[in-house]
Amino acid sequence: MKGVVVKSTGSWYLVKTTEGQSIECKIKGKLRLKGIKTTNPVAVGDKVVIEMPESQGFGMIKDVLPRHNHIIRKSTNLSKVSHIIAANIDLALLVVTIREPRIATGFIDRFLVNAEAYHIEAAIVFNKIDIYKEEDMGRLHELIEIYQGAGYKTFSVSAKTRENIQDLKLAVQNKVNLFSGISGVGKSALVNCIEPGLKVKTGDISSYHKKGKHTTTFPEMHALSIGGFIIDTPGIREFGLVEFRKNEIAERFPEFRRYQHDCRFNNCTHIHEPFCAVKEALDKGEIAMSRYESYLRIIDDDNLDKELWEWE
Numbered sequence: 042m043k044g045v046v047v048k049s050t051g052s053w054y055l056v057k058t059t060e061g062q063s064i065e066c067k068i069k070g071k072l073r074l075k076g077i078k079t080t081n082p083v084a085v086g087d088k089v090v091i092e093m094p095e096s097q098g099f100g101m102i103k104d105v106l107p108r109h110n111h112i113i114r115k116s117t118n119l120s121k122v123s124h125i126i127a128a129n130i131d132l133a134l135l136v137v138t139i140r141e142p143r144i145a146t147g148f149i150d151r152f153l154v155n156a157e158a159y160h161i162e163a164a165i166v167f168n169k170i171d172i173y174k175e176e177d178m179g180r181l182h183e184l185i186e187i188y189q190g191a192g193y194k195t196f197s198v199s200a201k202t203r204e205n206i207q208d209l210k211l212a213v214q215n216k217v218n219l220f221s222g223i224s225g226v227g228k229s230a231l232v233n234c235i236e237p238g239l240k241v242k243t244g245d246i247s248s249y250h251k252k253g254k255h256t257t258t259f260p261e262m263h264a265l266s267i268g269g270f271i272i273d274t275p276g277i278r279e280f281g282l283v284e285f286r287k288n289e290i291a292e293r294f295p296e297f298r299r300y301q302h303d304c305r306f307n308n309c310t311h312i313h314e315p316f317c318a319v320k321e322a323l324d325k326g327e328i329a330m331s332r333y334e335s336y337l338r339i340i341d342d343d344n345l346d347k348e349l350w351e352w353e
Protein backbone atom coordinates (compact mmCIF):
# COMPACT_ATOMS: atom_id res chain seq x y z
CA MET A 42 0.00 0.00 0.00
CA LYS A 43 1.06 3.57 -0.63
CA GLY A 44 0.34 6.57 1.53
CA VAL A 45 1.58 9.85 2.97
CA VAL A 46 2.94 10.39 6.49
CA VAL A 47 0.60 12.85 8.22
CA LYS A 48 2.01 12.68 11.74
CA SER A 49 5.19 11.52 13.37
CA THR A 50 6.01 11.22 17.05
CA GLY A 51 9.49 9.80 16.57
CA SER A 52 8.78 6.09 16.93
CA TRP A 53 5.23 6.02 15.52
CA TYR A 54 4.01 7.35 12.19
CA LEU A 55 0.45 7.96 11.13
CA VAL A 56 0.07 7.15 7.44
CA LYS A 57 -2.94 8.12 5.34
CA THR A 58 -3.21 5.61 2.50
CA THR A 59 -4.29 6.44 -1.04
CA GLU A 60 -7.55 4.62 -0.21
CA GLY A 61 -8.13 7.09 2.63
CA GLN A 62 -7.39 4.82 5.60
CA SER A 63 -5.31 6.09 8.54
CA ILE A 64 -2.81 3.49 9.72
CA GLU A 65 -0.38 3.64 12.65
CA CYS A 66 3.03 2.47 11.43
CA LYS A 67 6.52 1.73 12.61
CA ILE A 68 9.68 1.84 10.52
CA LYS A 69 10.98 -1.39 9.18
CA GLY A 70 14.46 -2.41 10.35
CA LYS A 71 17.26 -0.42 8.80
CA LEU A 72 15.41 2.05 6.68
CA ARG A 73 18.05 4.66 5.98
CA LEU A 74 18.23 7.40 3.45
CA LYS A 75 21.44 7.95 1.57
CA GLY A 76 23.42 11.15 1.93
CA ILE A 77 21.89 12.93 4.89
CA LYS A 78 22.54 12.29 8.56
CA THR A 79 19.18 12.78 10.21
CA THR A 80 17.57 11.93 13.48
CA ASN A 81 14.43 10.94 11.59
CA PRO A 82 14.61 8.97 8.33
CA VAL A 83 10.91 9.58 7.64
CA ALA A 84 9.09 12.91 8.01
CA VAL A 85 5.63 14.37 7.63
CA GLY A 86 4.82 14.77 3.96
CA ASP A 87 6.87 11.74 2.95
CA LYS A 88 5.25 9.39 0.50
CA VAL A 89 5.80 5.86 1.71
CA VAL A 90 5.17 2.23 0.88
CA ILE A 91 3.75 0.25 3.78
CA GLU A 92 2.85 -3.34 4.48
CA MET A 93 0.41 -4.74 7.01
CA PRO A 94 1.54 -8.07 8.45
CA GLU A 95 -1.53 -10.19 9.30
CA SER A 96 -0.44 -10.96 12.83
CA GLN A 97 0.05 -7.41 14.09
CA GLY A 98 -2.28 -4.47 14.56
CA PHE A 99 -0.03 -1.87 12.91
CA GLY A 100 1.74 -1.25 9.62
CA MET A 101 5.41 -1.20 8.67
CA ILE A 102 6.97 1.52 6.52
CA LYS A 103 9.28 -0.31 4.16
CA ASP A 104 10.19 2.38 1.64
CA VAL A 105 10.24 6.16 1.24
CA LEU A 106 9.55 7.44 -2.28
CA PRO A 107 11.94 10.10 -3.67
CA ARG A 108 11.28 13.56 -2.21
CA HIS A 109 10.98 16.58 -4.45
CA ASN A 110 12.21 18.68 -1.51
CA HIS A 111 12.54 18.69 2.26
CA ILE A 112 13.20 21.26 4.94
CA ILE A 113 15.75 20.62 7.67
CA ARG A 114 16.38 21.95 11.14
CA LYS A 115 19.66 21.58 13.01
CA SER A 116 19.26 20.78 16.68
CA THR A 117 22.01 23.29 17.46
CA ASN A 118 23.96 25.60 15.20
CA LEU A 119 27.07 23.44 15.33
CA SER A 120 25.34 20.10 15.23
CA LYS A 121 26.12 17.78 12.35
CA VAL A 122 22.86 15.95 12.79
CA SER A 123 19.77 17.37 11.17
CA HIS A 124 16.12 16.82 11.73
CA ILE A 125 13.78 16.81 8.76
CA ILE A 126 10.77 18.97 9.57
CA ALA A 127 8.73 18.05 6.49
CA ALA A 128 9.02 16.81 2.93
CA ASN A 129 7.38 17.50 -0.45
CA ILE A 130 6.29 21.08 0.31
CA ASP A 131 4.75 23.37 -2.33
CA LEU A 132 4.51 26.55 -0.25
CA ALA A 133 6.26 27.51 3.01
CA LEU A 134 4.38 30.18 4.94
CA LEU A 135 6.09 32.01 7.76
CA VAL A 136 3.49 33.17 10.26
CA VAL A 137 4.56 36.29 12.18
CA THR A 138 2.94 39.01 14.28
CA ILE A 139 3.88 42.63 14.91
CA ARG A 140 2.54 42.21 18.45
CA GLU A 141 2.41 39.25 20.87
CA PRO A 142 5.08 38.11 20.07
CA ARG A 143 6.83 40.82 18.04
CA ILE A 144 8.82 39.80 14.97
CA ALA A 145 12.44 40.62 14.12
CA THR A 146 13.21 41.07 10.42
CA GLY A 147 16.43 39.06 10.81
CA PHE A 148 14.31 36.04 11.63
CA ILE A 149 12.14 36.50 8.53
CA ASP A 150 15.22 36.89 6.34
CA ARG A 151 16.87 33.71 7.63
CA PHE A 152 13.65 31.81 7.01
CA LEU A 153 13.49 33.14 3.45
CA VAL A 154 17.16 32.31 2.77
CA ASN A 155 16.43 28.77 3.91
CA ALA A 156 13.37 28.41 1.68
CA GLU A 157 15.30 29.81 -1.31
CA ALA A 158 18.06 27.28 -0.71
CA TYR A 159 15.56 24.43 -0.79
CA HIS A 160 13.84 25.99 -3.84
CA ILE A 161 10.55 26.14 -1.98
CA GLU A 162 8.19 29.04 -2.68
CA ALA A 163 7.79 31.14 0.48
CA ALA A 164 5.28 33.71 1.70
CA ILE A 165 4.75 35.75 4.88
CA VAL A 166 1.55 35.80 6.91
CA PHE A 167 1.09 38.71 9.32
CA ASN A 168 -1.42 37.43 11.86
CA LYS A 169 -3.31 39.08 14.75
CA ILE A 170 -3.99 42.32 12.82
CA ASP A 171 -7.01 42.73 15.14
CA ILE A 172 -4.71 43.78 18.00
CA TYR A 173 -2.33 46.06 16.06
CA LYS A 174 -2.18 49.64 17.33
CA GLU A 175 -1.57 52.58 15.02
CA GLU A 176 2.23 52.31 15.20
CA ASP A 177 1.99 48.55 14.54
CA MET A 178 -0.01 49.28 11.40
CA GLY A 179 2.78 51.60 10.28
CA ARG A 180 5.32 48.83 10.87
CA LEU A 181 3.07 46.35 9.05
CA HIS A 182 2.97 48.50 5.94
CA GLU A 183 6.73 49.01 6.07
CA LEU A 184 7.29 45.26 6.20
CA ILE A 185 4.77 44.56 3.45
CA GLU A 186 6.62 47.02 1.22
CA ILE A 187 10.00 45.42 2.01
CA TYR A 188 8.88 41.84 1.36
CA GLN A 189 6.63 42.46 -1.60
CA GLY A 190 9.48 44.54 -3.02
CA ALA A 191 11.78 41.56 -2.60
CA GLY A 192 9.26 39.44 -4.52
CA TYR A 193 7.32 37.62 -1.80
CA LYS A 194 3.58 37.35 -1.31
CA THR A 195 2.30 38.68 2.01
CA PHE A 196 -1.00 38.25 3.82
CA SER A 197 -2.38 40.40 6.64
CA VAL A 198 -4.94 38.38 8.55
CA SER A 199 -6.64 37.74 11.84
CA ALA A 200 -7.49 34.23 12.97
CA LYS A 201 -9.73 35.86 15.55
CA THR A 202 -11.90 38.12 13.36
CA ARG A 203 -11.29 36.09 10.15
CA GLU A 204 -10.26 39.27 8.31
CA ASN A 205 -8.63 38.44 4.93
CA ILE A 206 -8.71 34.69 5.65
CA GLN A 207 -10.29 34.18 2.24
CA ASP A 208 -7.10 35.42 0.50
CA LEU A 209 -5.00 33.00 2.52
CA LYS A 210 -7.40 30.17 1.76
CA LEU A 211 -7.04 30.76 -1.98
CA ALA A 212 -3.25 30.78 -1.65
CA VAL A 213 -3.09 27.41 0.13
CA GLN A 214 -5.74 25.63 -1.91
CA ASN A 215 -4.60 22.42 -3.63
CA LYS A 216 -1.04 22.71 -2.28
CA VAL A 217 1.03 21.09 0.45
CA ASN A 218 1.64 24.08 2.74
CA LEU A 219 4.07 24.33 5.62
CA PHE A 220 3.14 26.71 8.47
CA SER A 221 6.28 27.84 10.31
CA GLY A 222 6.98 30.48 12.92
CA ILE A 223 7.78 31.01 16.55
CA SER A 224 5.49 29.71 19.27
CA GLY A 225 2.34 31.72 19.91
CA VAL A 226 1.98 33.52 16.57
CA GLY A 227 -1.23 31.63 15.79
CA LYS A 228 -0.22 28.90 13.34
CA SER A 229 -2.70 26.39 14.76
CA ALA A 230 -5.39 29.06 15.16
CA LEU A 231 -5.03 29.80 11.42
CA VAL A 232 -5.32 26.11 10.55
CA ASN A 233 -8.62 26.03 12.49
CA CYS A 234 -9.74 29.14 10.68
CA ILE A 235 -9.06 27.67 7.26
CA GLU A 236 -10.58 24.29 8.21
CA PRO A 237 -13.03 24.87 11.09
CA GLY A 238 -13.87 21.19 11.54
CA LEU A 239 -10.35 20.33 12.71
CA LYS A 240 -10.26 21.80 16.23
CA VAL A 241 -6.46 21.76 16.44
CA LYS A 242 -5.26 22.60 19.94
CA THR A 243 -4.20 26.25 20.37
CA GLY A 244 -2.40 27.98 23.19
CA ASP A 245 -3.71 30.05 26.01
CA ILE A 246 -2.58 33.63 25.41
CA SER A 247 -2.06 34.37 29.11
CA SER A 248 0.68 31.74 29.31
CA TYR A 249 2.76 33.10 26.41
CA HIS A 250 4.27 36.24 27.88
CA LYS A 251 6.73 36.92 25.08
CA LYS A 252 8.79 33.73 25.48
CA GLY A 253 6.02 31.43 24.35
CA LYS A 254 5.48 27.83 25.31
CA HIS A 255 4.94 25.16 22.74
CA THR A 256 1.35 24.08 22.27
CA THR A 257 1.93 22.11 19.09
CA THR A 258 4.61 19.52 19.84
CA PHE A 259 4.83 17.46 16.62
CA PRO A 260 4.44 18.44 12.97
CA GLU A 261 1.06 17.30 11.72
CA MET A 262 -0.45 17.40 8.26
CA HIS A 263 -4.13 18.35 8.00
CA ALA A 264 -6.24 17.72 4.87
CA LEU A 265 -8.26 20.69 3.61
CA SER A 266 -11.80 20.27 2.26
CA ILE A 267 -10.98 22.90 -0.41
CA GLY A 268 -8.12 20.62 -1.56
CA GLY A 269 -4.54 20.44 -0.33
CA PHE A 270 -2.90 20.14 3.07
CA ILE A 271 -1.44 22.28 5.81
CA ILE A 272 1.49 21.00 7.86
CA ASP A 273 1.21 22.65 11.27
CA THR A 274 4.54 22.65 13.11
CA PRO A 275 5.80 23.37 16.63
CA GLY A 276 7.22 26.86 17.13
CA ILE A 277 10.84 27.36 16.10
CA ARG A 278 13.32 29.75 17.72
CA GLU A 279 15.90 30.23 15.01
CA PHE A 280 17.15 29.01 11.70
CA GLY A 281 20.72 27.78 11.55
CA LEU A 282 22.30 28.44 8.18
CA VAL A 283 25.45 26.46 8.84
CA GLU A 284 25.56 24.58 5.58
CA PHE A 285 25.84 27.71 3.51
CA ARG A 286 28.91 29.06 1.84
CA LYS A 287 29.45 32.77 1.99
CA ASN A 288 29.21 33.20 -1.77
CA GLU A 289 25.87 31.38 -1.80
CA ILE A 290 24.06 33.78 0.51
CA ALA A 291 23.55 36.67 -1.93
CA GLU A 292 21.99 34.18 -4.37
CA ARG A 293 19.29 33.52 -1.78
CA PHE A 294 18.11 37.15 -1.82
CA PRO A 295 15.92 37.29 -4.94
CA GLU A 296 16.11 41.09 -5.20
CA PHE A 297 19.96 40.91 -5.15
CA ARG A 298 19.84 38.37 -7.94
CA ARG A 299 18.14 40.97 -10.14
CA TYR A 300 21.22 43.23 -9.93
CA GLN A 301 24.27 41.10 -9.31
CA HIS A 302 25.02 40.46 -12.98
CA ASP A 303 25.68 44.17 -13.38
CA CYS A 304 28.40 44.24 -10.68
CA ARG A 305 31.83 45.00 -12.13
CA PHE A 306 33.42 41.94 -10.53
CA ASN A 307 31.74 38.62 -11.06
CA ASN A 308 32.77 37.43 -7.62
CA CYS A 309 31.45 40.63 -6.01
CA THR A 310 30.42 40.15 -2.39
CA HIS A 311 28.44 43.44 -2.49
CA ILE A 312 30.28 44.67 0.61
CA HIS A 313 33.35 46.73 -0.28
CA GLU A 314 33.83 46.40 -4.03
CA PRO A 315 33.56 49.43 -6.34
CA PHE A 316 30.93 49.46 -9.12
CA CYS A 317 28.62 47.15 -7.22
CA ALA A 318 25.12 47.12 -8.73
CA VAL A 319 23.57 45.74 -5.54
CA LYS A 320 24.91 48.64 -3.49
CA GLU A 321 23.79 51.11 -6.16
CA ALA A 322 20.29 49.63 -5.95
CA LEU A 323 20.50 49.96 -2.16
CA ASP A 324 21.44 53.65 -2.46
CA LYS A 325 18.50 54.24 -4.81
CA GLY A 326 16.15 52.54 -2.34
CA GLU A 327 15.43 49.67 -4.72
CA ILE A 328 16.79 47.21 -2.18
CA ALA A 329 15.64 47.60 1.44
CA MET A 330 18.28 48.53 4.02
CA SER A 331 16.98 45.94 6.52
CA ARG A 332 17.40 43.16 3.94
CA TYR A 333 20.94 44.29 3.15
CA GLU A 334 21.76 44.43 6.88
CA SER A 335 20.42 40.90 7.33
CA TYR A 336 22.67 39.82 4.48
CA LEU A 337 25.70 41.34 6.21
CA ARG A 338 24.76 39.73 9.53
CA ILE A 339 24.37 36.30 7.96
CA ILE A 340 27.72 36.67 6.17
CA ASP A 341 29.34 37.70 9.47
CA ASP A 342 27.95 34.75 11.38
CA ASP A 343 30.86 33.06 13.15
CA ASN A 344 29.29 29.65 12.87
CA LEU A 345 28.83 30.08 9.17
CA ASP A 346 32.50 31.02 8.89
CA LYS A 347 33.69 28.00 10.83
CA GLU A 348 31.63 25.70 8.68
CA LEU A 349 33.05 27.36 5.57
CA TRP A 350 36.49 26.04 6.26
CA GLU A 351 35.14 22.55 6.26
CA TRP A 352 33.07 22.93 3.15
CA GLU A 353 35.42 24.71 0.82
Ligand SMILES: Nc1nc2c(ncn2[C@@H]2O[C@H](COP(=O)(O)OP(=O)(O)OP(=O)(O)O)[C@@H](O)[C@H]2O)c(=O)[nH]1
Nearest residue numbers: 169200201225227228229230243244246256257276
Ligand atom coordinates in the same frame (compact mmCIF):
# COMPACT_ATOMS: atom_id res chain seq x y z
N1 LIG B 1 -6.01 38.47 19.06
C1 LIG B 1 -5.66 37.41 18.35
N2 LIG B 1 -5.19 36.32 18.97
C2 LIG B 1 -4.83 35.25 18.21
C3 LIG B 1 -4.93 35.26 16.80
N3 LIG B 1 -4.47 34.07 16.34
C4 LIG B 1 -4.11 33.36 17.41
N4 LIG B 1 -4.33 34.05 18.54
C5 LIG B 1 -4.06 33.61 19.91
O1 LIG B 1 -2.67 33.39 20.07
C6 LIG B 1 -2.43 32.28 20.93
C7 LIG B 1 -1.49 31.28 20.28
O2 LIG B 1 -2.13 30.68 19.18
P1 LIG B 1 -1.68 29.25 18.61
O3 LIG B 1 -2.47 29.02 17.38
O4 LIG B 1 -1.72 28.21 19.65
O5 LIG B 1 -0.15 29.56 18.25
P2 LIG B 1 0.90 28.58 17.53
O6 LIG B 1 1.67 29.43 16.58
O7 LIG B 1 0.23 27.40 16.97
O8 LIG B 1 1.87 28.18 18.76
P3 LIG B 1 2.75 26.81 18.94
O9 LIG B 1 1.87 25.66 18.66
O10 LIG B 1 3.19 26.87 20.37
O11 LIG B 1 3.92 26.93 18.00
C8 LIG B 1 -3.82 31.70 21.25
O12 LIG B 1 -4.24 32.17 22.51
C9 LIG B 1 -4.68 32.25 20.17
O13 LIG B 1 -6.02 32.37 20.58
C10 LIG B 1 -5.43 36.44 16.18
O14 LIG B 1 -5.56 36.58 14.95
N5 LIG B 1 -5.77 37.49 17.01
Ligand SMILES: [Mg+2]
Nearest residue numbers: 228229256257
Ligand atom coordinates in the same frame (compact mmCIF):
# COMPACT_ATOMS: atom_id res chain seq x y z
MG1 LIG C 1 0.40 25.38 17.32
Ligand SMILES: [Zn+2]
Nearest residue numbers: 304309311317
Ligand atom coordinates in the same frame (compact mmCIF):
# COMPACT_ATOMS: atom_id res chain seq x y z
ZN1 LIG D 1 28.07 43.67 -6.02
